[in-house]
Amino acid sequence: MTGRIEELAHEIVRLQQELDREIDRRRKALGWSLKARLVEFEQGIVAEHKRLRMGLTEFFARSSWRTIATAPVIYSLIVPFVIIDIWVSLYQAICFRAYGIARVRRSDHIAFDRGSLAYLNGIEALNCAYCSYGNGVVSYVREVAARTEQYWCPIKHALKVSGAHERYQAFLEYGDAEGYRARLDAFREALRNDKADPS
Numbered sequence: 021m022t023g024r025i026e027e028l029a030h031e032i033v034r035l036q037q038e039l040d041r042e043i044d045r046r047r048k049a050l051g052w053s054l055k056a057r058l059v060e061f062e063q064g065i066v067a068e069h070k071r072l073r074m075g076l077t078e079f080f081a082r083s084s085w086r087t088i089a090t091a092p093v094i095y096s097l098i099v100p101f102v103i104i105d106i107w108v109s110l111y112q113a114i115c116f117r118a119y120g121i122a123r124v125r126r127s128d129h130i131a132f133d134r135g136s137l138a139y140l141n142g143i144e145a146l147n148c149a150y151c152s153y154g155n156g157v158v159s160y161v162r163e164v165a166a167r168t169e170q171y172w173c174p175i176k177h178a179l180k181v182s183g184a185h186e187r188y189q190a191f192l193e194y195g196d197a198e199g200y201r202a203r204l205d206a207f208r209e210a211l212r213n214d215k216a217d218p219s
Contacts, residue, residue, distance in 0.1 A: 079144070116164075129157075190217035
């Protein structure tokens with residue numbers, strides 16, 4: 021990376037840390053904390069959440085016909101999500117092991133923590149679980165794909181890519197043939213240690 025790009029990358033890391041601190045302050049203001057990946061609420065918060073829970077009768081009465089009519093289509097995506105989840109898990113179990121790439125932990129991407137929110141009724145909790153799984157699978161697949169790209173082609177595109185994965189910024193510049201030949205092995209070696217940047 022050039023000096024300016026490296027400087028900007030460090031600034032992004034600093035800002036992410038600042039954002040994490042701000043999120044932690046907000047958690048404390050809402051009366052909850054994380055201990056060993058488990059959510060703990062301050063005393064009285066859960067009772068207040070239960071008071072705010074909407075019953076199923078009221079929930080369905082407030083739901084639009086569009087919501088009810090499209091629910092089967094939305095939930096039908098569970099089939100491709102499960103298939104891709106299984107297939108990508110098998111893919112990395114075989115290929116990542118063969119190439120010595122550190123495997124992606126599914127549990128870092130798929131979290132079912134919203135079930136402890138007492139203000140959600142059964143349908144809302146099911147919706148949250150579905151979205152947690154769907155978005156978690158997409159995140160998991162994205163990281164597996166990012167590590168695959170780092171192994172085989174750690175080169176930035178000439179065209180602007182919207183929403184590039186976290187590893188992308190460390191990739192070689194488009195057209196840097198010498199860098200590619202000189203650093204490809206370093207990018208691959210970094211994957212053995214689960215690192216995006218070989219430097």
